[in-house]
Amino acid sequence: MxxxxxxxxxxxxxxxxxxxxxxxxxxxxxxxxxxxxxxxxxxxxxxxxxxxxxxxxxxxxxxxxxxxxxxxxxxxxxxxxxxxxxxxxxxxxxxxxxxxxxxxxxxxxxxxxxxxxxxxxxxxxxxxxxxxxxxxxxxxxxxxxxxxxxxxxxxxxxxxxxxxxxxxxxxxxxxxxxxxxxxxxxxxxxxxxxxxxxxxxxxxxxxxxxxxxxxDSKVLQDIIKAHGFSNEAVGFVNHQELVKAITTQDGNLLARQVTAIFAQVGEDPLLELRTPECHSEFTAIAANWPRTVFGLNSVSIEDNESSLDFSTVIESKNQTFLNALKSMRGFIPEYVKNSRDTVFSMGLGIELNQLVPALTAVWDEMLQPQYQCQVLQEFQQEMSGQSPAMLGMFTGMANGVHGISAALIDYKFTEQAPGAQGEPSLESVDAIVSLSADNPSILFNMVKPFAPELANIKLPQDGSPIDLSHLLPLPPEYGISPKLALKGKHLVLYTGDKAEIVANKLADEKVDNNGLYSVYLDYSKVFAPIFSLAEMTGEPLPEEFSMMKDYNMQVQMGLDINDQGIVFDSYMNNKAAPGGE
Incomplete structure (x- = not known):
């Protein structure tokens, strides 16, 4: 079914x-x-x-x-x-x-x-x-x-x-x-x-x-104006109406329908929530988190290509909560946030200096109300037995970190030379990992005692790379030659000429707080080398995999905080196969 x-x-x-x-x-x-x-x-x-x-x-x-x-x-x-x-x-x-x-x-x-x-x-x-x-x-x-x-x-x-x-x-x-x-x-x-x-x-x-x-209402207009959505479609989930349905028997149509169902069953599983105290307190919470809304930022539709850029926002009027979350925003580099030239990229932007204070502020905000609703009292009791301050033990050594990112820029396989033995091999890989911090060289030196093989490595302050091939004895046919370098405020580990270009650009990239999370995936670039490898080996691919041969789609998703709430951004691009209608 x-x-x-x-x-x-x-x-x-x-x-x-x-x-x-x-x-x-x-x-x-x-x-x-x-x-x-x-x-x-x-x-x-x-x-x-x-x-x-x-x-x-x-x-x-x-x-x-x-x-x-x-x-x-x-x-x-x-x-x-x-x-x-x-x-x-x-x-x-x-x-x-x-x-x-x-x-x-x-x-x-x-x-x-x-x-x-x-x-x-x-x-x-x-x-x-x-x-x-x-x-x-x-x-x-x-x-x-x-x-x-x-x-x-x-x-x-x-x-x-x-x-x-x-x-x-x-x-x-x-x-x-x-x-x-x-x-x-x-x-x-x-x-x-x-x-x-x-x-x-x-x-x-x-x-x-x-x-x-x-x-009759201006609900849709208000959503579009508040979030800057474009002008063709909009949607929402109304948390306040859902709360009425959960905490009352007849507060709205949904509540009346739910009550009727429970009457037929002979049991009301929401009984402990349907008290005056729970209704009042959950209503106050919902007033601070009234809706989840979604809409398009831009759209382009043609017969051979379509692009959608849309956002979902969990609205919040709790400025204490939002300010705490905004203080956690870290740095996501350009090669992750706005690049369309990678196979896969991901960035986590976290201001580690602010992580514990921000989570503590959120924790305190949730524990502050003196709830009378039993369900909320029990929730607070569970929270009070824990504290985000304990995270300070793990984040103290990484103070000054603004984010960590990585990307697979390109990879390809090659056939063996005529007369050579063996299977096709990995010809090249372009990939990069970067750590952004106030002083990345200090962080690198702090890591050395935990990795003896790094003890004798001194990072040039002028951005010159150090070859780490001797520390990672990979076969030369893999096409991987890792290098480590300081590029401005970024500690960078990379391999490949394309990755080196990205690393060099990072040296001039200013570290600012521009997001929490971003991930990008290009399906066509993921699958193309794999299909190339299959052709070289002559091995048949499973039908499910073969169906992806002309799958030309790029997807990017992100998480951020703004004055309106918690924002989930999404971008999708589809391209028709050549020769299609």
């Missing part, structure tokens, strides 16, 4: 994905029928508010990303479960449609550019997206029914007809239905259960608008 769920999730993401996108205040404020049906206090929302070029996006994906192992659905296809076969049919149709952007939009009856929305009405998930040819959706579902023997019922609610698929087994006390409706070019996919009020279903199907709605 896991594969079915994964495939169904892929369908949802593919149809409604790209909820990260740009958005101007003007674009958000335009009231439309979808936002008018979304309550302003919805716990979860993500919306594509300007048309997204789904056809071009599919074309820009590498063929490897669109391919799936033939045996992926084999086990489920042999199942006697009609529901499983139904979702297998839909999932295969989705995977097969990824061959090209045109096939994708034709299969699902979409326009080349679409809007999509996902949100919840309490527990009830709702997915909506633009459809240009409704008949394509019905044909797709009809085929899945024919393939599986799983059928629907036609139902009507206030004049709106929709398909209902019962997901639970016959005789289950609480049947759950999958609903599919189309109206005025808008496809709606949602669920229904007997515990849900009819007016909730009416809202989900777009029959009745709500007040106040997201169309």
């Amino acid at each position: 896991k594969k079915i769920l994964i495939a169904a999730a892929v369908v949802a993401v593919g149809a409604g994905g790209y909820w990260f996108n740009q958005q101007s205040e003007e674009g958000v404020s335009q009231s439309n029928e979808v936002l008018a049906s979304v309550p302003a206090d919805t716990p979860i929302f993500s919306g594509q508010l300007k048309p997204f070029p789904i056809k071009s996006y599919i074309n820009s994906m590498s063929q490897s990303y669109k391919t799936y192992p033939k045996e992926m659905f084999a086990e489920l296809e042999q199942s006697d479960d009609a529901k499983a076969k139904f979702f297998v049919s839909l999932s295969k149709a989705y995977m097969d449609s990824l061959d090209s952007g045109q096939k994708f939009v034709t299969t699902f009856g979409l326009a080349d550019d679409i809007k999509s929305y996902f949100y919840t009405l309490g527990l009830l998930p709702v997915l909506k997206l633009d459809v240009q040819k409704p008949e394509a959706i019905w044909a797709l579902l009809d085929k899945a029914e024919k393939d599986s023997g799983f059928s629907h019922q036609m139902k009507t609610l206030k004049g709106l007809s929709y398909r209902s698929y019962t997901l639970t087994d016959a005789g289950d006390a609480e049947p759950i239905e999958l609903l599919v409706s189309q109206q005025n070019g808008l496809l709606t996919i949602t669920l229904n259960a007997s515990m849900l009020a009819e007016e909730t279903l009416e809202t989900a199907l777009g029959i009745n608008p709500v007040t106040p709605s997201l169309a």
